[in-house]
Amino acid sequence: MPDTEFPGQCPLQRPDPHSLDALLPSLDGTMTDGTQLKKTLGGAQFFSIGFGGIVGVGWIVLMGAWYQQAGPIGTVIAFLLGGVLMALVGLAYAEMATMIPVAGGEAAYAFEVFGTPAAFVVGWVLVLYLIAVIPYVSIAAGWLLDVLFPGLAGPVLYHWRGSPIYAVSLAISMLWTFWLGASNYRGVKSAAKLQDWLTYGKIAISVVFFGAGLIGGKLANLQPLFQSKQGSVWGGILSVLVVTPWFFGGFNNVPQVLEEKAAGFRLSRVGGLMVLAIIVAALYYSLAAFSIGMVLPWQQMADQDLATAAAFRRGFHSDLLARTVLLAGLFGIVTVGNAATLGATRVLFALSRARLISPVFDHVHPRFGSPARAVLFVALLGAVGNLLGRNGILPIVNMGSACLAIAYLVTCLGLLRLRQRDPNRPRPYRLPAGILVASLGALGSLFLLVSSLRQQFFDAKGGFPIEWAVLLVWAALGALLWATGGKNRGLITEAERRRIILGGDHPARS
Numbered sequence: 001m002p003d004t005e006f007p008g009q010c011p012l013q014r015p016d017p018h019s020l021d022a023l024l025p026s027l028d029g030t031m032t033d034g035t036q037l038k039k040t041l042g043g044a045q046f047f048s049i050g051f052g053g054i055v056g057v058g059w060i061v062l063m064g065a066w067y068q069q070a071g072p073i074g075t076v077i078a079f080l081l082g083g084v085l086m087a088l089v090g091l092a093y094a095e096m097a098t099m100i101p102v103a104g105g106e107a108a109y110a111f112e113v114f115g116t117p118a119a120f121v122v123g124w125v126l127v128l129y130l131i132a133v134i135p136y137v138s139i140a141a142g143w144l145l146d147v148l149f150p151g152l153a154g155p156v157l158y159h160w161r162g163s164p165i166y167a168v169s170l171a172i173s174m175l176w177t178f179w180l181g182a183s184n185y186r187g188v189k190s191a192a193k194l195q196d197w198l199t200y201g202k203i204a205i206s207v208v209f210f211g212a213g214l215i216g217g218k219l220a221n222l223q224p225l226f227q228s229k230q231g232s233v234w235g236g237i238l239s240v241l242v243v244t245p246w247f248f249g250g251f252n253n254v255p256q257v258l259e260e261k262a263a264g265f266r267l268s269r270v271g272g273l274m275v276l277a278i279i280v281a282a283l284y285y286s287l288a289a290f291s292i293g294m295v296l297p298w299q300q301m302a303d304q305d306l307a308t309a310a311a312f313r314r315g316f317h318s319d320l321l322a323r324t325v326l327l328a329g330l331f332g333i334v335t336v337g338n339a340a341t342l343g344a345t346r347v348l349f350a351l352s353r354a355r356l357i358s359p360v361f362d363h364v365h366p367r368f369g370s371p372a373r374a375v376l377f378v379a380l381l382g383a384v385g386n387l388l389g390r391n392g393i394l395p396i397v398n399m400g401s402a403c404l405a406i407a408y409l410v411t412c413l414g415l416l417r418l419r420q421r422d423p424n425r426p427r428p429y430r431l432p433a434g435i436l437v438a439s440l441g442a443l444g445s446l447f448l449l450v451s452s453l454r455q456q457f458f459d460a461k462g463g464f465p466i467e468w469a470v471l472l473v474w475a476a477l478g479a480l481l482w483a484t485g486g487k488n489r490g491l492i493t494e495a496e497r498r499r500i501i502l503g504g505d506h507p508a509r510s
Helices: 043-054 063-099 106-114 116-148 167-185 188-216 233-241 244-248 255-260 267-295 307-315 319-353 372-388 390-421 434-459 466-484 494-502
Strands: 156-160 163-166
Touching: 043 188, 043 267, 043 319, 063 233, 063 244, 063 255, 063 267, 063 307, 063 390, 063 434, 106 116, 106 319, 106 390, 106 494, 116 167, 116 319, 116 372, 116 390, 116 466, 116 494, 156 167, 163 167, 167 188, 167 319, 167 372, 188 267, 188 307, 188 319, 233 434, 244 267, 244 390, 244 434, 255 319, 267 307, 307 319, 319 372, 319 494, 372 390, 390 434, 390 466, 434 466
Parallel strands: none
Antiparallel strands: 156 163
8 A cells, every 4th residue: 555645745654564653643644554544535425425324214114103103294393303403413523523534533522522531432332323223224125125026035034022034134134234344345435436326316216206295195194293102292203303313323424534535625615514414314304204194194104014115105006106215215225334334444443543442453454445354343243233133123223312312412512622622723614603502412412312211211111121231231341341451552652542543733632
């Protein structure tokens, strides 16, 4: 792999790959050869990673459940409110990400503001969320293909939580997972091209069936507009609102790949692209909930398998429209899974490079410039998650929503602290009314975190939520890794760790 440098800087002499210097960014901010990711991404790729990482297949798989919880207009309101909250958080991300444009995203922000232990905790939470996305989309892929081609699922292998796991569906999920891994193994340029084509293709296809619903549907089919939950309309809206962090999660994959920004692309543009991705996604979800609800009286489809496709099949007596919906879902599966794989591997790479976890994941492929071992690890854990089957989707969503709310909260609090501690620090994207916006984002994130955990408790109906069990197991594993990882952390000083995480061009903490 060739020596690399930032524009206008002198080339660096290649270090001994076995020395500590091979692990560190140079003093001028350039990562040395052993841990340098390729820099190829531009504006179209940042938007497609953001929006494509947000909108996947949830609106097809779970629309019926959302209608049952909140009704069609309640679902619209929940996603518009979620979009406003996420836009506030996204603005905070825009300033933080462009100020600290390195792999690791939120873990790097936590390190800069709150120190090494916080960086490990946030990074560990992010890894859980991002890896959880992989089985979410892979299971959905097998499900959609079984609907597209009835009988494809094959014989039942076993049951989990009362749901059958079918042999062919499981095989499809596994193949999908490893295909995502193979695409990312070949480098960010390959993954980004795939993301572009499928994201913009998904938008074009969606125009067809959204238009069909709005033009050919009936407003009367939306009645009743709201569905009560826990005794009130707002209870129903809240039950959908608390999972919106998961369904808007994806824009925060953009910070994970900022280190791979193409030379000459202005960082200030990235912040606007992240917020734009959130706004477009909020409109997409809201339009989906409204137009799909017009196709057929929603009570007739809410309990159907893949309610969105069922609505078009029954409402318009059109198998073609139903298949078009599922095709958009398949595109979304790839874009979300691809973006999550990019994010998960970069977080693992950053934690490993900083010696917060084992150094095994800091290896960069000499030809493809990808964090190859991290890609293999993410694909393997994602494959294990596929064993949960369709009834694993909702717990994955609920758990991921809580993880994302933690990451959002830390980022907003980090921006508040940096604004107070270092107000004159250069900021390529400076957030207007930054203190107010970050404060609102932090409060909204805390509200979503508490509400998500509360909703999981209610949904367990007196039992212990499976989401809590997974979170506790992951936390215990993280605590064990931290307790036994002192030797790895001790290989470098805190000053050296700072160079690794943030680069040499960042000022020392004040």
